[in-house]
Amino acid sequence: MRNIKLTIEFDGSGFHGWQIQGELPTVQGALEDAIARLTGERIRVIGAGRTDAGVHALGQVANFHTRSKLDVSQIGAALNGILPRSVYVHEAIEVALDFNARFAARTRRYRYRLLRGRSPMRRKWAWEVPFVFDPQPIRDALRTLEGRHDFTSFTLHALEQHGRVATILDLLWQDGPDECVLEIEADRFLRGMVRSIVGTLVQIGRGKLAVEDLERILEARDRQEAGPTAPAHGLCLLSVSY
Template sequence: MKIALLVAYDGTDFHGFARQKHARTVQGELESRLSLLLRAPVETAGAGRTDAGVHAAGQVVSFDVSREIDPAWVQMRLNKLLAPEVVVRTAAKVPDDFSARFSATRRAYEYRLYRSPVPDPFRDRFALWVPGPLSLSKMRAAARALIGEHDFSSFCRRGEGSMVRRIRSISFSSRQDELIVRIKADSFCHQMVRSVVGLLLEVGAGKRAPGDVGKALRAKHRNAAGPVAAARGLHLVAVGYRPSPFERVDPTPSRR
């Protein structure tokens, strides 16, 4: 039997999602608690290997179990052990050939920032403070060059094989002093979203021209893209599958 979990977490105090031998990670905590509950070693697969400090509202995790078990029971018990830092939002039985990582067809990230005269201690854990003005029109113009299939070598860390990826859309939503950049793609390479956002922020602040984004793509060199945006503003919000392993669930918990 195989189970899939829809997981949300505050990544601030974790060294990323993927298990590490000598560091506290989201996957490590999940596997430790699952092994305790099921009284057997459990290895999981995750849809996204989020970095240290990156959050998730829609991470998907799958794992095998040797006997029939109620997914709702797994959800309830894990939440008693891990919440509120890590929360299982729903759980479901899935086909044996399902993989949270390899069955995924789409992924969506949001980068959240806020613009105000001073930092906000109640938001700074989950969003980047930007003290100066930003030109949304320039950021939108710059983002158009990134849509489609490209070699994103300038926006990714080396050592991952091919850096060719397809970005489906980049959208911007602004409400009061908050700005959310949402990027959808088939898949992402390491630090790609934060590198894209870092360059777009430089364009918005007037430090780079919108045309510099296309130049950075063509350069195929990491230095061409510029700084990587801080981890705390990044959220994995949705992972797409055909068909979805879960009944309809709002991928983003409400923000008040």
């Protein structure tokens, strides 16, 4: 038995998220189908990040166990010849049998892109924000989110399996003339957490919420207190660290 670690890029536009959902197209399903064609084995692929429908990835990490004798240097290219063009394996390496892409991950880093106005070329991978917003209060609000908090107010899932506490290790807001970017790194993410944070920050930038409201929202542990959920297509999983 061997354990193969994959680093994967994908365009999430045509997928119903990472995790297998019956007959719906998912990234995990596409990978498992490709591996079955390559090795003749029906195996389960473990992903580091279980992204929602429409979310993209530049550096998703996954692993699978196989009895195949195929040289690991050929696995990535062979899978890329089978996978749809919206999924690409950048690297395939053999790792220890007990490596688990999800549970061994120390941090995950996401990027969210926001457009000031319309862009037909970029709208597939960024949120065309239909409001004018001021980035300065958004930058001021980031300090409140850093560190260890209960993020119940920023999750879409009422029953998180492993609790709702997470530690945000890094937050970076970048302004451009027509595009803004938020990068966020944490030890774990709740479902919809990044998009809920982005939606709330935009409300702060619009003046609908004050910077000081963030502490109240965190303490409330109530999703209704935070801002709306930003669209999925602006979000991208950048990297996973081990």
